[in-house]
Amino acid sequence: MPTERLINELQSFGVRLVDPKIGHESRRGGAGPSDHKAITIDEVTVMVPVHTAPAFESPYLVEKPDALGRSRITRDGLNLGEVSFPTRPRFYDLSTPDGVPYWKIAVLHGRDVLATTVLQTCIRYQSRTKTCQFCAIGQSLAAGRTVERKTPSQLAEVAKAAVELDGVTHMVMTTGTPAGRDRGAAILADSAAAVKAAVDLPIQGQCEPPEDDVWFERMKAAGIDALGMHLEIATPELRARLMPGKAQVPVESYFKAFAAAVSVFGRGQVSTYILAGLGDTVEVILAASQRLIAMGVYPFVVPFVPISGTPLESHPTPPPGFMHDILDPLARMLRASGLRSTDIKAGCGRCGACSALSTYERGAAA
Numbered sequence: 001m002p003t004e005r006l007i008n009e010l011q012s013f014g015v016r017l018v019d020p021k022i023g024h025e026s027r028r029g030g031a032g033p034s035d036h037k038a039i040t041i042d043e044v045t046v047m048v049p050v051h052t053a054p055a056f057e058s059p060y061l062v063e064k065p066d067a068l069g070r071s072r073i074t075r076d077g078l079n080l081g082e083v084s085f086p087t088r089p090r091f092y093d094l095s096t097p098d099g100v101p102y103w104k105i106a107v108l109h110g111r112d113v114l115a116t117t118v119l120q121t122c123i124r125y126q127s128r129t130k131t132c133q134f135c136a137i138g139q140s141l142a143a144g145r146t147v148e149r150k151t152p153s154q155l156a157e158v159a160k161a162a163v164e165l166d167g168v169t170h171m172v173m174t175t176g177t178p179a180g181r182d183r184g185a186a187i188l189a190d191s192a193a194a195v196k197a198a199v200d201l202p203i204q205g206q207c208e209p210p211e212d213d214v215w216f217e218r219m220k221a222a223g224i225d226a227l228g229m230h231l232e233i234a235t236p237e238l239r240a241r242l243m244p245g246k247a248q249v250p251v252e253s254y255f256k257a258f259a260a261a262v263s264v265f266g267r268g269q270v271s272t273y274i275l276a277g278l279g280d281t282v283e284v285i286l287a288a289s290q291r292l293i294a295m296g297v298y299p300f301v302v303p304f305v306p307i308s309g310t311p312l313e314s315h316p317t318p319p320p321g322f323m324h325d326i327l328d329p330l331a332r333m334l335r336a337s338g339l340r341s342t343d344i345k346a347g348c349g350r351c352g353a354c355s356a357l358s359t360y361e362r363g364a365a366a
């Protein structure tokens with residue numbers, strides 16, 4: 001089976017692990033990929049669900065690793081080859097002078113990405129009527145697995161260690177949305193400036209579109225190299241139902257912000273996450289992607305993965321064929337436009353671990 005099809009299958013079905021302690025800690029709760037583990041297949045590192053309900057019944061099984069850390073992966077007992085797991089990063093063993101473990105400040109995503117949620121609270125998460133139904137930003141905080149507000153100096157300290165000890169090559173800074181017109185841009189800028197003063201590390205910021213476009217210049221001047229503003233869902237009615245708080249910022253406002261951001265960060269350095277499998281059709285996602293690509297925005301389409309404890313915890317992942325019907329033409333659109341994940345300076349599009357998209361891109365380029 002081609003690697004991109006296998007990744008689609010694994011991200012849809014998840015995997016069962018004979019040894020759940022294999023690799024480094026999987027994430028539970030929080031923003032971004034959760035209930036996942038990083039797995040390396042054919043030299044591509046992807047996030048695969050391991051703690052979700054479908055994963056417990058997956059036909060894919062990863063066996064105990066051999067002495068070299070390689071594990072057999074099987075489907076219904078049939079050997080498919082070998083996978084491996086990124087090892088626990090060394091910076092996880094360190095703590096700040098006031099005793100906060102580094103892994104509560106930032107974590108390793110994929111193979112070489114340092115990821116943090118600068119502000120672990122969100123105005124959209126205050127009540128179940130407003131919260132994004134797929135989001136677990138409050139869960140890791142409630143469980144004591146992270147701290148609410150990572151200070152710029154903490155982030156700088158951890159980023160420097162992660163570069164020096166573990167060779168991370170870029171950083172993702174996301175944030176819950178605070179009250180205020182900047183929608184998180186201000187704390188991202190402060191955090192990026194501190195990190196850049198400590199270590200030369202490309203940074204992607206992720207926030208809702210600020211109300212004033214001047215924040216794009218401020219974020220760029222502070223050291224943010226690439227920006228993500230995440231639509232999540234493209235169909236307005238679905239947005240209103242599944243993310244009622246965030247949907248108060250309409251799709252057209254995102255598109256205005258994308259245009260302004262591209263003029264500051266450059267073509268291909270602005271991106272958006274689209275969660276496939278929440279009701280948007282293949283046609284809607286491809287039409288939105290076409291419009292985004294024409295503006296110079298990279299549409300990072302990822303399969304929705306339900307997170308335990310969220311209102312959508314029982315919502316199914318999209319079938320692998322549905323993802324193929326999106327990612328195959330999308331990769332060709334990207335190829336035709338000259339937008340490439342490998343040209344993104346930092347962030348989810350460059351990491352690519354939450355989707356098979358970058359593997360499709362490589363196939364489209366071959």
Ligand code: SF4
Nearest residue numbers: 032109348351353354
């Ligand atoms: S694609 Fe983004 S959210 Fe997913 S593992 Fe990579 S950096 Fe993290």
